[in-house]
Amino acid sequence: MRVAILAHEGFPDRAKTAVGILQYGDHEVVAVLDRTRAGERVRDHVPDAADAPIVDGIDAVGEPIDALVVGIAPIGGGFDETWRPDVRGALERGADVVAGLHYFLGDDPEFADLADERDAAIRDLRRPPDDLTVSEGTASDVDAEVVLTVGTDCSSGKMTTTFELAAAARDRGVDAGVVPTGQTGIAVENYGIAVDRVVSDFAAGAVERMVEERAAEFDVLFVEGQGAIAHPAYSGVTTSILHGAMPDRLVLCHVADHEAVHGYEHVPIPPPGEYAALYESLAAPVAPAEVVAGALNTQRLDDDAAGAAVEEYAEAIDAPATDPVRFDAAELLPAVLGED
């Protein structure tokens, strides 16, 4: 799929979806739209991605595209009206538009009419399917091995770890697939359900459906977790994924030296060893799973400190650990694939 990615005023640091697609997607990225960086190159900012020009708007994209992907989400998930000419321009040339905003572009009258007229599709990634139902408690019956990333907080590296592990497994010849549960993962995979937008009653059922669908295609599934089990706001989403996916093994993601829940500074994060035990005790009655590996985000540390932090983390959770971005996710594969 040939795409342009909209990331005005946010590339790369506030354009998580854009960077996710560049790093992990199999899209052919023709251009990134960021009017504050027009003339620069993707490679200047994301060294491990395929290169592409950065341009100031859709009219500067000369090549044909299949879709324009909104690769940035402002706080609150709203639609920035300065993006309207780009979305309009994409639809006018018959390209699809893909977005993970809270504001559904498909409900915007101008975009809906234009899409109709040009036979283009608008895909709002956060809109749940309308035929979801309750979980049947059957995901543990699938033939695939199921590995779930869980975390000690939001933004603790679950999505990155999921994709890094899947890539490392594929490098080893394993037929590995990803089950994305958030909008960036969904944009990368062009598949998935944003579980946090699903009605509570159906959240586990949504995950179960994805695991069962993807298990028919792959031997090993890496399920992207959300939130954290001791998060004051999102623990329900986390629990629904844990019990809906019924994973065989868990990978615990944590940010080095991160001690209180982000945005909830009055809620301390339990020590990683306790946290791992909590996930295991909550999994046990529904579908037992152990924390077999750890992923530590050491971005804020220097190399020496990072190595020491990983070692300490591995000891705390009593399992092999690494920083899958700074070091190599492949180190975790024997444990994660159950070969130990």
Next chain:
Amino acid sequence: MRVAILAHEGFPDRAKTAVGILQYGDHEVVAVLDRTRAGERVRDHVPDAADAPIVDGIDAVGEPIDALVVGIAPIGGGFDETWRPDVRGALERGADVVAGLHYFLGDDPEFADLADERDAAIRDLRRPPDDLTVSEGTASDVDAEVVLTVGTDCSSGKMTTTFELAAAARDRGVDAGVVPTGQTGIAVENYGIAVDRVVSDFAAGAVERMVEERAAEFDVLFVEGQGAIAHPAYSGVTTSILHGAMPDRLVLCHVADHEAVHGYEHVPIPPPGEYAALYESLAAPVAPAEVVAGALNTQRLDDDAAGAAVEEYAEAIDAPATDPVRFDAAELLPAVLGED
């Protein structure tokens, strides 16, 4: 509020909301509509409720009413078209209609028009408010004492225990309120949010909002739990309530001799002592709370067996226990109110 309750072909055993209102509501029930029992009396079936006639339809209700409450929910939560004349009849006389169905009566064109015309309101109890947001993690700051009922399964007595404890506390002069989280409780209290219908991300926030609102009115709150923490489908709802409400104390509800999750017979229910510990360990990192009492549903046992089962249950969870329907919820008050 003077009401008639629709319960066609379901009263009393399949009309949980009707019976809940009769037992725990402060509504004045003018009549119950059940065409299969017309001519009988409420007292013939629900001995501990105020008496009222059972009639075959709205036209047989001679007295004025403020509202018709749909007191029955067929499997799937659909609307039974044979009820249409009753709903129409209620609206035609200017009465409100209150329902907890999945099918929203307010979206039915005939009913919506009629309500408009007669200046009557349609209240769909399962429709969440449209201004919900994420939890702020602040429910533990309220002045009221907060007691949450939790269970080992769905239908384990959480709603009944909540209302029985609140009534027993009021009998002792305690200024006790209920925070209902499901449609029957909401119909009884004429207040509340059906948490299972809330988007996952906002489920804890919905509970937090209710706790903060009701804490301004009452000294002690009894929060109605939903689902169970080891339930394959509904554990996300349970976790959102546990972390959103940030209760001071928990009451564990269980059905005697119930050993597998209802509808998920391949998932065994952990022993009550382990289950209590699991709730406590999940509560701890966000807002610590202990299981201070137990409510055992002994309906299927004879008197001797019931007494023995309660004793055994109390021992298993290491806390006072009773069957709040068969025996007396007041036995639990010292523990539940933290007076022990």
